[in-house]
Amino acid sequence: MKNLRLKSARAALDMSQQNLADRVGVSRQTINAIEKGDYNPTIRLCISICRVLGKTLDELFWE
Amino acid sequence: MNLDNLFAVIIGMVFLAVFAVLVILKNSYSESRYDERQLSARNNAYKYSFFVLLFYIILCAVLDVCEIKWAQTYIQMLIGLLLSVVVLTVICIIKDAYFGVSGKLNVVYVLILLAVAVLNGCEFIRGIQNGEILIDNGELSMGIFPALLSIVFLAISVAIMVKYTVNKKHTED
Numbered sequence: 001m002k003n004l005r006l007k008s009a010r011a012a013l014d015m016s017q018q019n020l021a022d023r024v025g026v027s028r029q030t031i032n033a034i035e036k037g038d039y040n041p042t043i044r045l046c047i048s049i050c051r052v053l054g055k056t057l058d059e060l061f062w063e
Numbered sequence: 064m065n066l067d068n069l070f071a072v073i074i075g076m077v078f079l080a081v082f083a084v085l086v087i088l089k090n091s092y093s094e095s096r097y098d099e100r101q102l103s104a105r106n107n108a109y110k111y112s113f114f115v116l117l118f119y120i121i122l123c124a125v126l127d128v129c130e131i132k133w134a135q136t137y138i139q140m141l142i143g144l145l146l147s148v149v150v151l152t153v154i155c156i157i158k159d160a161y162f163g164v165s166g167k168l169n170v171v172y173v174l175i176l177l178a179v180a181v182l183n184g185c186e187f188i189r190g191i192q193n194g195e196i197l198i199d200n201g202e203l204s205m206g207i208f209p210a211l212l213s214i215v216f217l218a219i220s221v222a223i224m225v226k227y228t229v230n231k232k233h234t235e236d
Contacts, residue, residue, distance in 0.1 A: 026098035027166045029159040029230070039100050 001037045006060050009053045010035075024048040071186050071209055078179050085175070097163055104158035112151035119143045134203035141208065145215045156222045159230070168227045176220040183213035 010020050010031075017035070021028040024045065033039035034049075041049070046061050053060065097105060123139050126132075134142065155161040162169065186209040191197070195206035 021164075025164065027101060027159060027164045029166060030098050030100040032233075033100060042099055045099060 001063075003035050003037055003060070006049065006053075007035045009055050009060060013053060015053075020049070020052060023052045071183075071190075074186075075179075075183070075209075075212055078175075078182075082175055082179075085171070097160060101158070101160035101164070104160035105155055108151050108154035108158065108160070111154055112147045115150045116143055116147040119146055132200075132202050134207075135199070135205070138203050138205065138207060138211075141211060145211055149215055149218055152219050153222045156219070156226050159226070161223070166230070168223065173220055173223055176216045176223070180213045180216035180220060183209040183216065187213060 010017070015023075017031045018028045021031045024031075025048070026045065030039065030041075030045075034041050046057055050057055050060055120143060123143070133139075152161070159166060187206075190206050190209065196204050197206045198204065
């Protein structure tokens, strides 16, 4: 399932996938895979993404 | 193994050694670590590579038991080795788990791979022109060695270039 909340949160901060990837220390393809729902990130990566985007885990990853 | 073949093997080994040193140097001086998705993809690639090799060894064993001789022993071993390496590398490339977190295409790597492919291709053609025996008593012989290496390196180079092109098309969103 696509993670549109992550995509919109990123877009709201005017960040590219590459920017977000650089900030959390992963590859752009990994961010792309998470947004497309092709990859389930570990809790550690979820927390990193939430910190960078200023969101909670619930807001971005809880269904 | 005649002197020409030995020379080709030595050249190949030297290329591999140079390539390995370049990879080690690059990994020690730059950020080429893999993220969690890439590590997971690489683990899967190792798994597939292992099972391909296992299946291949079983197949060779069965053929040997049935007394079907299709290649000399060292060629059989070489093919198994190359097969598993190709599976591992190509899966890593397809899954974006080959160039590390940066994901940047290293042109030097691709050029080295292509150079090895072309040189081995030339060596194979030269061998044929010089009357090199490819099939000896119905078994693939050492003369096929440069062609195998050429195919492997060409396959890896093509996989890298195709993946790079696809990634470029879908760069963002």
